[in-house]
Amino acid sequence: MPSIEAALRSLTDALPGMVDDLGTLVRQESPSADLAAVAASADVVAELGERLTGQAPERIVADGRTHLRWRFGDASDGRRVLLLGHHDTVWPVGSLTEHPWQVHDGRAYGPGCFDMKAGLVQLFHALSVLPSRDGVTVLVTGDEEVGAPSSRGLIQQEARAGAAAFVLEASADGGALKTARRGVSHYEVRVRGRAAHAGLEPWNGANAGVALAHLVVGLADLDEGPHGPTVTPTVLAAGTTNNTVPADASVHVDVRVASAADRDRIDAAIRDLDPVVPGTAVDVRAGWAHPPLEPSATAELFALAQRAAGELGLEPLTGASVGGASDGNIAAGVGTPTLDGLGAVGADAHAPGEYVEVAHLPRRAALLARLVELVRDQPR
Structure with missing residues (x-):
């Protein structure tokens, strides 16, 4: 690799091009649910990656969703490094009309610029200053924002093959880098009762809605506030007509936990809930889930990142624990050391006014490039 200082200078000189690349990605809208838009976005990302690395990606289409994978060189020594990102966003096609791509006062704006298209720009520009990319795998998924239903297996496969994963x-x-992320579990709690005419003989029914109301209170009681596991009942449904005792009712539940132990404890508590209305029964169905990204999975890599920042003359790095989950949770869940939040510096993800601090783009790219080198240089 060129000297650390030379790499940072090269990336700093490339800043206008980095901004142009970000604009290209942002202008190709890519909401997760629009498979055609995601496929078109994959083409744009593939072109960017090929231009900066000289290698075309493998396109992987699963359940209609397009993911991209680059594998560079040999890693027979087991020191392969996984660089992980996504190109789908939460913004529907047409969002550019209200939130156009623009750059002013040192900030770039546009749907998905912060989460996380700027991270992809940094990733490929970081690779462009590495004289050897041997042992690097890049995986860019197209369904992170909806829980990685089709890319989960890919992430796990590549993470297991890696000495480290950088997200x-x-x-x-x-x-701040994300040194811990809460795990996420989704549930649907369903109550089965018995219908009856609400005017003629409601006593012959078993009211699933009333039973669900008691269960919702019980679920809310499992919540331990901002410093413990959160348990949040969200979407509720019950009944069919206004003169019929509800025979069915349901609630979706969002659970966030900091540790696997908390996850297991809350899971058991949800499954132990009993209905209080005679004649009703409960069925708990678990949906998609991400394991927690615990501090133990990030500590060694965060120390390397602090070292890299010092070598580059960057401001000291800080770490943060956040409530949202990412593909990094999945990588860490198979036991691979994982460090998250290496993408853009900015704010307002998923919100109007989402922006990226342009000056940080080359610095974060240089940080990533140096981290890859440090991991590959560690003793075998």
Whole structure:
């Protein structure tokens, strides 16, 4: 690799091109649910990656969703490094009309610029200053924002093969790296009762709605506030007509936990809930889930990142624990050391006014490039 200082200078000189590349990605809208838009976005990302690395990606289409994978060189020594990101966003096609791509006062704006298209720009520009990319795998998924239903297996496969995973998700406040992420579990709690005419003989029914109301209170009681597991009942449904005792009712539940132990404890508590209305029964169905990204999975890599920042003359790095999950949770869940939040510095992800601090683009790219080198140089 060129000297650390030379790499940073090269990336700093490339800043206008980095901004142009970000604009190209942002202008190709890519909401997760629009498979055609995601496929078109994959073409744009593939072109960017091929231009900066000289290698075309493998396109992987699963359940209609387009993912991209680059594998560079040999890693027979087991020191392969996984660089992980996504190109789908939460913004529907047409969002550019209200939130156009623009750059002013040192900030770039546009749907998905912060989460996380700027991270992809940083990733490929970081690779462009590495004289050897041997042992690097890049995986860019197209369904992170909806829980990685079709890319989960790919992420696990590549993470298991890696000595480390670096996730180019947007940074936390002030550019902090994400050294812990809560795990996420989704549930649907369904109650089965018995219908009856609400005017003629309601006593012959078993009211699933009333039973669900008691269960919702019980679920809310499992919540331990901002410093413990959160348990949030969200979407509720019950009944069919206004003169019929509800025979069916349901609630979706969002659970966030900091540790696997908390996850197991809350899971058992949800499954132990009993209905209080005679004649009703409960069925708990688990949906998609991400394991927690615990501090133990990030500590060694965060120390390397602090070293890299010092070598580059960057401001000291900070770490943050955040509530949202990412593909990094999946990588860490198979036991691979994982560091998240290496992407853009900015704010307002998923919100109007989402922006990226342009000056940080080359610095974060240089940080990533140096981290890859440090991991590959570690003793075998």
